[in-house]
Amino acid sequence: MTSLPSLTSFSEGWDSEARLVEGRWVERRPRRPEVARQLHTEVRLLPWLAPQLPLPVPAPTVTCTEPLLVRHELVPGEALTTPDVAQARRLGGFLCALHAADPAEAVRRGTPPAERVREQRTAMVAEFDSRVLPLLPAERRESAAALLAEVAALPAHTLVHGDLGPEHILTRDGELTGVIDFGDVHIGDPAIDLAWALNGTPPAFADALATAYAASPQLRQRALVWHQLGPWHEVTHGLDLDDAEIVRGGVDGILDRLDDGT
Incomplete structure (x- = not known):
């Protein structure tokens, strides 16, 4: 049998x-x-x-x-929990290779093209403006609106992972073993893949990755913008679920990350 x-x-x-x-x-x-x-x-x-x-x-x-x-x-490994400098260099090399891939060929293989990404980004900014901005303290709305204006103007020309955080970077015995979850892959701004890596990690990791990637000051600034945008998604998710606790956590995150940019 x-x-x-x-x-x-x-x-x-x-x-x-x-x-x-x-x-x-x-x-x-x-x-x-x-x-x-x-x-x-x-x-x-x-x-x-x-x-x-x-x-x-x-x-x-x-x-x-x-x-x-x-x-x-199966790509083996567990989610990254203790990022170190050696891993930063390896991840920087991975991102260099990913972002060097031919975007035209990626689009031919079904990747959302830049035009569609810009349309979706415009719709996202409009949703954040109408649903999230009014929930912020009045004295913080001007800087928050300026952030949304920056997002609307960001470029879209490179094949990107689109959701690169520690849960999608796998390790085993301290070594990077793979990157998973390409559900948000698109033609977009390469800085989106640097948002967490440069702004949600220890300074030594962020500096090593920026060096390995040869990230310009302009790219690092755009990565900060994407990092600041993260909690806005949490707020709309909470609103959709009618979950006041998620909304409050998202609003607190927005305010904290706006402070990071001042």
């Missing part, structure tokens, strides 16, 4: 259901139609992109079309 494959469910994700099969394969099913489109993009993009990068990334393939099921080999 053939034994059934060993299955392990991951924590419930908002976009996809995921499970580990036989300790080696990650299988993902989309929860919503737009996520299916995203997974198809990953199937077309990541196998092309992976050989260009100095760290492993998922390279999914379609194993079933109806309903959609994609599979990729």
